[in-house]
Amino acid sequence: MSKSLQAIRGMNDILPEQTPLWRYFEGTVARLLDNYGYKQIRMPIVEFTELFKRSIGEVTDIVEKEMYTFEDRNGDSLTLRPEGTAACVRAVLEHGLTGAGQPQKLWYIGPMFRHERPQKGRYRQFHQIGLEVFNIDGPDIDAELIVLTWRLWGLLGIRDAVKLELNSLGTSESRGRYKVALVEYLSAHLDKLDEDSQRRLKTNPLRVLDTKNADTQAVLVDAPKMADYLDDESRIHFEGLKARLDAAGIPFVINTKLVRGLDYYSKTVFEWVTDKLGAQGTVCAGGRYDGLVEQMGGKPTTGVGFAMGIERLILLLETLEKVPEEISRQVDVYLCAFGEAAELAALALSEKVRDQLPNLRLQVNAGAGSFKSQFKKADKSGALYALILGDDELAQQVIGFKPLRGQGEQQNIAFDALAAHLATCVVQG
Numbered sequence: 001m002s003k004s005l006q007a008i009r010g011m012n013d014i015l016p017e018q019t020p021l022w023r024y025f026e027g028t029v030a031r032l033l034d035n036y037g038y039k040q041i042r043m044p045i046v047e048f049t050e051l052f053k054r055s056i057g058e059v060t061d062i063v064e065k066e067m068y069t070f071e072d073r074n075g076d077s078l079t080l081r082p083e084g085t086a087a088c089v090r091a092v093l094e095h096g097l098t099g100a101g102q103p104q105k106l107w108y109i110g111p112m113f114r115h116e117r118p119q120k121g122r123y124r125q126f127h128q129i130g131l132e133v134f135n136i137d138g139p140d141i142d143a144e145l146i147v148l149t150w151r152l153w154g155l156l157g158i159r160d161a162v163k164l165e166l167n168s169l170g171t172s173e174s175r176g177r178y179k180v181a182l183v184e185y186l187s188a189h190l191d192k193l194d195e196d197s198q199r200r201l202k203t204n205p206l207r208v209l210d211t212k213n214a215d216t217q218a219v220l221v222d223a224p225k226m227a228d229y230l231d232d233e234s235r236i237h238f239e240g241l242k243a244r245l246d247a248a249g250i251p252f253v254i255n256t257k258l259v260r261g262l263d264y265y266s267k268t269v270f271e272w273v274t275d276k277l278g279a280q281g282t283v284c285a286g287g288r289y290d291g292l293v294e295q296m297g298g299k300p301t302t303g304v305g306f307a308m309g310i311e312r313l314i315l316l317l318e319t320l321e322k323v324p325e326e327i328s329r330q331v332d333v334y335l336c337a338f339g340e341a342a343e344l345a346a347l348a349l350s351e352k353v354r355d356q357l358p359n360l361r362l363q364v365n366a367g368a369g370s371f372k373s374q375f376k377k378a379d380k381s382g383a384l385y386a387l388i389l390g391d392d393e394l395a396q397q398v399i400g401f402k403p404l405r406g407q408g409e410q411q412n413i414a415f416d417a418l419a420a421h422l423a424t425c426v427v428q429g
Contacts, residue, residue, distance in 0.1 A: 010116070010124030021314055024327045026109065028155055029129055029308075036148050038107045038131060043087040045111060049077040055086035055264055055296060057204070066114040080113035084130040085264070085289070085305055086296075092134060093298045103135040109310075121280030121312045131286075132305035134293070139240035142268045142288060142304055143248070149272060149284055149306070150250050156313075157322040162283065164250065165271045167258035168238040169206075170230045172266060172291060178229035179205055189219045209257040225256050234267050241268055264292040268304065276319050283316060284308035332361040332426045334378035334404075338371065338390040346389050349399070349415060356419040360426060379404060384426060387418075 007013055014022060030040075049069050056062050068080040081087050088108060091097075097104050109129045116122055133141050146164065153159040169175055183205050190198060194213040201208060211217060230238070245252055258269055269287035277283075286306025293301035317323055337346035350364050363381060365374050378386040388400030388410075398412040401421065413421050 008124070010118035012123060012125070020327045020330060021317065021323055022310070024324065025156075025310065025314060025317070026129070029109075029152060032148060032152055032155065033107050033131070036105075036144070038105045041088060041091060041106045041108050042110070043081075043084070043091050043108060045081055045113075046078050047081055047087055047090065049079040051086050051090055051296075052079055052082060055089065055292060056083070057264070061207075062114065066116055068113045068115060082114045083112055084108055084110070084128060084307060085132060085292070088130070088132045088305075089293055089296055089298075089303070092132075093293065093296060098134045098293070098298070098301050101135050103133070105131075105133050107131045119280070121277055121309075121315055123311060127310040128307040129310060130305060130307040132303060134301055134303050136304075137290070137302040139237050139244060139268070142237075142241050143244035145286065145304065145306055146245060146250060146270060147248050149308070150248070153272075156317060158316060158320055161276050161316060161320055162272045162274050164245075164252040165255040165258055165273060166238075166242070166252050167226065167255055167269050168230060168234050168267055169226065169259065169265055169269055169287070170234040170267065174229050174231040174234060175206075175226075175266070178224065178226050181224040181229065182206070182208075185223050186219070192216070192219050206259045209259050220257065227256060237267055264289040264295070266290050270306070272308075274316060276316060277312060280312055282309075283312045329382045329384070330361060331363045331381040331383040333363070333385050333387060333422060334381050334383040335362065335364045335387040335389065336371075336374040336378060337365060338374070338388075342389045342391060342394050343368070345394055349389075349418070353419045353422065357423055360422060385422075 033040075049067070052067060053063055062082050067082050070078060072078050088106060092104065092106075107130065109127070111125050111127050113125055115124055118124060131145060133145070150159070150164075153162055170178070183201060186193065186197075186201055186205065186208060190201075192215055193201065193208070194211065194216050197208045197211050197213065197216045208216065209220060209223075211220075242252070255271075258271060259265075265287045267288040267290065270285065271282050272284040273281045274283055275281060284306055286304070288302070288304040290302045292303055293299070335346050335350055337343045346364055350362055353360065353362060363383070365377060369377070375386065384403070384405050386400075386402045386404055388402060393399055393412065396412070397415050399415065399418060400410055401413045402410040
């Protein structure tokens with residue numbers, strides 16, 4: 001017997017009962033970004049592998065261990081995108097969107113792919129919303145990115161559950177000086193480092209700072225601090241960011257071990273973290289990458305951005321019970337029709353109502369059925385009200401109106417008064 005077909009491990013279906021919450025979240029973010037002047041861009045999910053090696057860094061965990069890479073029929077090495085910034089920079093360069101120093105404020109949404117060990121809140125196909133801003137080099141735009149996420153947390157009702165962590169990685173020159181000091185210090189304590197940190201010490205020493213190993217964390221207590229190696233430009237930029245966050249009333253903590261997992265970051269890095277989801281605590285993270293565009297073949301162009309994990313934020317909303325009740329209801333009104341003449345009239349009447357109330361979620365019964373079966377479907381739909389149309393109602397040019405979720409008697413409403421009645425009961429009520 002053949003094995004039953006199923007989804008790939010770590011790549012999940014999002015089922016009809018789950019999609020209303022996804023649409024609510026995505027719609028809330030999209031409206032917010034419209035209000036802040038960001039424009040959407042859509043990139044392919046497959047890129048040439050070289051793009052990610054050049055941007056993310058060949059010695060990062062993502063490139064070394066996690067990418068889905070394959071050869072196509074032309075012999076080209078292609079990769080399912082593991083993150084969005086590199087693809088967005090590629091698109092910006094290819095289409096000349098930042099020519100002549102033109103600022104761009106962009107956002108995107110879609111699936112990313114990493115071959116990790118699947119667990120709650122961490123999947124092999126996961127979804128992100130990302131923002132990227134080019135050709136604005138001051139701390140004001142760094143602050144705007146953080147301020148708008150703070151506003152989003154307020155709209156979602158989760159501000160009390162998240163915390164902002166900040167750090168500055170300086171310029172590549174100051175970071176280089178810091179790396180020398182860090183490697184010298186850690187090399188003197190090599191026997192106390194875990195195996196993974198010993199490997200990273202040779203390839204990407206800054207990543208040792210965000211180790212989860214308790215013994216290595218103990219060694220890092222007395223390690224050199226990045227703040228002591230910052231150049232004046234980076235220090236002034238960081239102070240400007242902190243001053244703006246203070247002015248906006250946004251609380252934050254400085255995390256000197258915050259380095260992010262990608263090579264292209266410089267100056268500002270930040271993470272929004274929560275302690276409500278166990279090990280998967282980061283829900284939004286990003287920072288500045290002023291050298292990335294030039295590194296990928298463009299002219300010197302400043303850049304800053306972030307990405308938020310949709311699955312984790314959906315999980316946080318569910319964990320905190322911050323899912324609005326109304327989004328679980330996908331139908332406002334369910335129209336039951338009995339007999340062919342009533343079905344024809346129901347079709348025409350429902351379309352007239354939709355013309356007058358375009359936001360009304362009106363479902364007309366399909367597949368006929370008895371009175372009992374249609375009412376069972378009406379109740380299962382979650383509708384607030386049922387409309388009843390049979391031969392008797394049709395003869396009188398009225399339709400039965402019955403509340404399904406609360407008090408109230410069934411009443412008859414004239415065809416030409418139905419839209420106005422529904423506007424009062426559903427759209428306003």
